[in-house]
Amino acid sequence: MTGKLKLLDKSFYDRKNVLQVARDLLGKILIAQLxxxxxxxxxxxxxAYAGVGDRASHAFGGRRTARSEHLYGEPGTIYIYISxxxxxxxxVITNKKGIPHGVLIRALEPMEGVEHMLERTSKLPGxxxxxxxxxxxxxxxxxxxxxxxGNVFSKEIFIADDGLRYKKNEIIVTKRxxxxxxxxxxxxxxxxxVKGNPYxxxxxx
DNA sequence: CGACCGATCGTCT
DNA sequence: GACGATCGGTCGA
Numbered sequence: 001m002t003g004k005l006k007l008l009d010k011s012f013y014d015r016k017n018v019l020q021v022a023r024d025l026l027g028k029i030l031i032a033q034l035x036x037x038x039x040x041x042x043x044x045x046x047x048a049y050a051g052v053g054d055r056a057s058h059a060f061g062g063r064r065t066a067r068s069e070h071l072y073g074e075p076g077t078i079y080i081y082i083s084x085x086x087x088x089x090x091x092v093i094t095n096k097k098g099i100p101h102g103v104l105i106r107a108l109e110p111m112e113g114v115e116h117m118l119e120r121t122s123k124l125p126g127x128x129x130x131x132x133x134x135x136x137x138x139x140x141x142x143x144x145x146x147x148x149x150g151n152v153f154s155k156e157i158f159i160a161d162d163g164l165r166y167k168k169n170e171i172i173v174t175k176r177x178x179x180x181x182x183x184x185x186x187x188x189x190x191x192x193x194v195k196g197n198p199y200x201x202x203x204x205x
Numbered sequence: 206c207g208a209c210c211g212a213t214c215g216t217c218t
Numbered sequence: 219g220a221c222g223a224t225c226g227g228t229c230g231a
Binding site for chain 1: 212213216
């Protein structure tokens with residue numbers, strides 16, 4: 001049920017409802033062509049971060065710092081930041097410029113360039129953890145903080161549609177991971193995962 | 206399995 | 219000077 005790749009254009013990200021974009025990103029393909037090699041994977045887990053009213057967002061309360069500046073960019077902007085001093089987390093910005101909505105890509109099902117992913121992560125063939133979890137997938141794809149501020153319409157990093165669609169009953173919605181400090185927003189159903197996919201990061205639903 | 210914990214450092218207060 | 223939008227290892231049941 002899949003066809004040829006079509007680049008997602010700006011209108012895909014330029015929408016008011018970041019939850020809808022996060023849901024629609026499931027099944028799309030993230031492609032990185034870095035250092036002359038191509039790696040790609042199907043997106044199987046996302047989380048939405050809903051801007052100034054979301055306690056789990058870096059932009060909560062209108063906070064705007066050097067780190068989070070790219071959160072406020074044009075739709076399709078790439079926002080990568082470092083968590084716990086070592087993990088690079090990849091986000092795509094949605095909604096109009098100035099509105100800090102974003103979708104965190106949490107897991108991929110590898111497609112092309114698996115051998116390069118294994119090399120970058122120093123893992124062995126068959127290790128399913130290569131693109132499971134936001135920190136891991138960044139290493140596997142070769143994506144780095146230096147790519148923050150770019151956009152997903154470039155030759156280096158982009159997101160495409162091959163026509164695959166998940167049915168409603170193939171998608172599970174849960175609360176987000178690692179946002180316990182977000183008080184009443186910690187339990188919001190802002191995480192979207194493909195049911196039964198082995199690359200999805202956390203165990204529970 | 207689930208719960209816990211240490212690593213490690215950029216960013217914000 | 220404290221704290222993570224994490225990960226992977228260990229320990230105990």
